[in-house]
Amino acid sequence: MRRGLWMIFRWPLLVALLSLFGLISALIGDEVYDLLSWLSLGVPLLLLGVVWLRLRRSKRALG
Amino acid sequence: MTARALRKWYLVHKWTSLISTVFLLLLCLTGLPLIFHEEIEHYFEPHPELRPLTADSPQIDYDKVIAGALAARPGEVVRFVSFDPQDPLGAVITAPTLVPPPLEAHVQPFDTRTGELFAPEPPDDGFMTLMFRLHTDLFLGLPGYLFLGLMGLLLVASLVSGVVVYTPFMRKLDFATVRSGRSSRLKWLDLHNVLGVVTLAWVLVVGATGVINTLALPILGMWQSGQLAEMTAPYVDAPPLKGLGSLHNALQTARNAAPGMEPSFIAFPGTQFSSQHHYAVFMRGTTPLTARLLKPALVDASTGELTDMREMPLYVKTLLVSQPLHFGDYGGLPLKIIWTLLDIITIVVLGSGLYLWLGRRKVPLEKRLAELQTSDLETEGRA
Numbered sequence: 001m002r003r004g005l006w007m008i009f010r011w012p013l014l015v016a017l018l019s020l021f022g023l024i025s026a027l028i029g030d031e032v033y034d035l036l037s038w039l040s041l042g043v044p045l046l047l048l049g050v051v052w053l054r055l056r057r058s059k060r061a062l063g
Numbered sequence: 064m065t066a067r068a069l070r071k072w073y074l075v076h077k078w079t080s081l082i083s084t085v086f087l088l089l090l091c092l093t094g095l096p097l098i099f100h101e102e103i104e105h106y107f108e109p110h111p112e113l114r115p116l117t118a119d120s121p122q123i124d125y126d127k128v129i130a131g132a133l134a135a136r137p138g139e140v141v142r143f144v145s146f147d148p149q150d151p152l153g154a155v156i157t158a159p160t161l162v163p164p165p166l167e168a169h170v171q172p173f174d175t176r177t178g179e180l181f182a183p184e185p186p187d188d189g190f191m192t193l194m195f196r197l198h199t200d201l202f203l204g205l206p207g208y209l210f211l212g213l214m215g216l217l218l219v220a221s222l223v224s225g226v227v228v229y230t231p232f233m234r235k236l237d238f239a240t241v242r243s244g245r246s247s248r249l250k251w252l253d254l255h256n257v258l259g260v261v262t263l264a265w266v267l268v269v270g271a272t273g274v275i276n277t278l279a280l281p282i283l284g285m286w287q288s289g290q291l292a293e294m295t296a297p298y299v300d301a302p303p304l305k306g307l308g309s310l311h312n313a314l315q316t317a318r319n320a321a322p323g324m325e326p327s328f329i330a331f332p333g334t335q336f337s338s339q340h341h342y343a344v345f346m347r348g349t350t351p352l353t354a355r356l357l358k359p360a361l362v363d364a365s366t367g368e369l370t371d372m373r374e375m376p377l378y379v380k381t382l383l384v385s386q387p388l389h390f391g392d393y394g395g396l397p398l399k400i401i402w403t404l405l406d407i408i409t410i411v412v413l414g415s416g417l418y419l420w421l422g423r424r425k426v427p428l429e430k431r432l433a434e435l436q437t438s439d440l441e442t443e444g445r446a
Contacts, residue, residue: 002234011238012260019264026394027352027387038397044261045404051239051257055250058243 111181123178212277272385295338317344
């Protein structure tokens with residue numbers, strides 16, 4: 001399947017918007033705003049954690 | 064996208080990255096300890112122990128604090144008084160002259176409740192200073208700042224072109240696919256793509272705000288010759304100060320003029336942040352954002368009266384807001400840890416980009432692009 005721009009960029013766009021939200025949130029206030037910032041900026045890290053786990057699993061399967 | 068357009072974008076991505084990679088790696092590595100500079104300095108350097116307040120604790124008299132600090136540093140003058148945003152701690156910054164090179168400054172902390180002076184901090188040299196200079200100006204002053212700023216601009220160009228060349232790769236792949244079964248090169252290409260695109264917004268913001276920070280000196284110069292000169296214009300022809308009036312009263316004047324704000328630092332007359340005749344009290348707000356947006360209150364250093372107070376112009380505000388967004392020091396320790404992890408991922412993106420280029424630099428560009436385009440077209444019929 002050949003993907004269009006929307007299909008290619010919908011996830012990166014969501015991650016980027018979440019990151020920007022996280023960057024701004026902690027500037028606006030403390031406590032809840034900090035927490036929101038950690039959670040939304042944590043999404044790209046979480047995602048890469050999943051990529052890493054998948055990579056390790058496939059390595060083991062090839063083993 | 065036509066093959067010619069793709070070729071151009073690819074060349075932009077390649078060259079902006081190649082030129083800047085070594086410096087960006089240096090910035091990423093030296094930036095790591097700088098994220099935690101507060102914690103590191105707090106841990107390694109002796110820091111004042113605040114005494115609990117009692118009923119007969121003295122009330123601070125800033126004039127006594129200044130006199131005490133100067134007595135400990137005979138022959139020196141006070142340049143600044145600064146205030147810690149978290150703890151009731153201040154610092155008197157003295158130096159042999161009012162406008163020395165910044166490295167000759169001495170810092171004496173004090174308790175902002177009682178006025179108790181603590182032992183002076185040791186001068187900043189060693190590891191953190193090395194990291195800081197390598198991260199900001201490469202020991203070259205303004206040219207160093209501007210050079211690293213240029214590298215930051217190349218980073219921004221590399222990110223934009225990187226997103227464009229990401230598109231044809233992903234025509235046939237699901238987001239975040241890493242093809243690990245085949246060659247190591249293919250695995251690292253996919254990793255470079257997914258790590259790069261996922262961290263894109265953060266790297267873009269940290270890169271762009273870093274570029275703005277490299278302009279701090281020109282921005283300060285613009286503010287001095289612009290707003291500060293305007294604010295102090297009535298004093299241009301005034302006779303030189305005979306002596307400094309009460310700092311305590313001047314600070315009270317500034318506090319009264321800016322209710323709900325706290326002092327961030329005070330520039331003494333003759334320093335680059337003030338005129339020859341004013342205590343410039345820079346007030347700040349109390350949220351993470353407004354705490355960065357300083358508001359200078361100019362107080363006549365002999366009479367203690369307020370002569371002017373203004374919001375900073377937009378170009379200074381841009382710099383002041385860029386600082387936390389670059390440093391990551393505005394959302395507690397978890398935000399610093401997130402900054403660290405994203406910094407490390409950026410190092411991997413830089414390293415993998417270099418590895419991919421090294422592996423294929425002997426294959427002609429046309430052939431590489433042709434591979435990309437044909438595999439793209441092959442599937443087009445089926446789609």
